[in-house]
Amino acid sequence: MQIDCGIIGLPNVGKSTVFSILTNAPVKIANFPFCTIHPNISVVRIPDPRVYQLAGIVASRETVHGKIKFVDIAGLIKGAAQGIGLGSKILNHIQTTKVLCHVVRCFDDNQTVHVFNDIDPCRDADIVNTELILFDISQCEKNICTLQKKHKLINENIEQQLFVLKKCLDYLYDGVLLRKVYLSNTERTNIEKFNFLTNKPIIYFANIDEKSVTNNTYLNKLHAFAFNNSIPLISYCAMLSSSKNRDDRFKTGMKQKTDILCDIVSVILSVLNLRTFFTINSHMTRAWIYVAGMTALEAAKKVHSDFKKGFIRVQIIKFDDFIFYRGELGAKKAGKICYAGKDYCVKDGDILKFLFQI
Ligand SMILES: Nc1nc2c(ncn2[C@@H]2O[C@H](COP(=O)(O)OP(=O)(O)O)[C@@H](O)[C@H]2O)c(=O)[nH]1
């Protein structure tokens, strides 16, 4: 399963700097708005030290990690959804992403232009939210129009889709982000394919000042804002973390690039309710990312794409047991292997082996 994360925010707040920290990809970073025109896209491995620990025990030749794609787009400004700046085109690039990382400027720097000249993270976050809402309104109206034309064919599902789209539109007109709206499971399924931006989970990335890493008043304000809106927030100084100078990076306990990737990925996995199970043999140790609640049968289909029927059972070893008893044999001797049927609910860290008829 591939996860995509769109990096959004006002122009010149450090989005491309953050993107380059996360992906190590060479990108254009410059002190003027709209330096990024075409989206930067890069896929990185999901850091998970457990893969190497397991591979070390069974001496697998190959390791396969989960993957995450980051998409860095141009900055949003007031009116972006109506085509101002680089317009709604830039928002199209993040429509199919699963989660949004919103970079908010929390650093003072007279040398770095701010589109509104002063620093106010909550105002900036509000502006971006408004643009996302306006974009969703335009998408919602367009889809309602299209479905109304098809309506003549009298299709029950179209009726249901129209109903939920109109419901969403009313909330959007009132300035409510769709992820905050209560929708039934069927309603959520019905709007999934429209990829509304305000329906995606958001994470705030507070880009803080290199001079006030520990006491940043902008950050405190954004914390309160994020808390009130139940949005997770992480904070770093992107500038210092991306610095080539090692001493700079160690200033005030600044985190390393890999720590930032680990932190952001762990928040992304958590907001998307994703977990990891493993499969192991001497050829390959592989991490599989899945949505919490998946059954053993669904896991089997993921692993064996040619799997049709004949699931017999699944063998499960917990990660800690596998490490402690140094592999499958040790775990078996210690009675730490268990077997379950197709309805077993897979847990994070499970090492699975499927038995089925061919
Ligand atoms: N002082 C300071 N400048 C930063 C920081 N992060 C980014 N910048 C600068 O802000 C400017 C815009 O950065 P960029 O990543 O291109 O922003 P984007 O337009 O949001 O993609 C560049 O000159 C960066 O060096 C930071 O944490 N502190």
Ligand SMILES: [Mg+2]
């Ligand atoms: Mg940029």
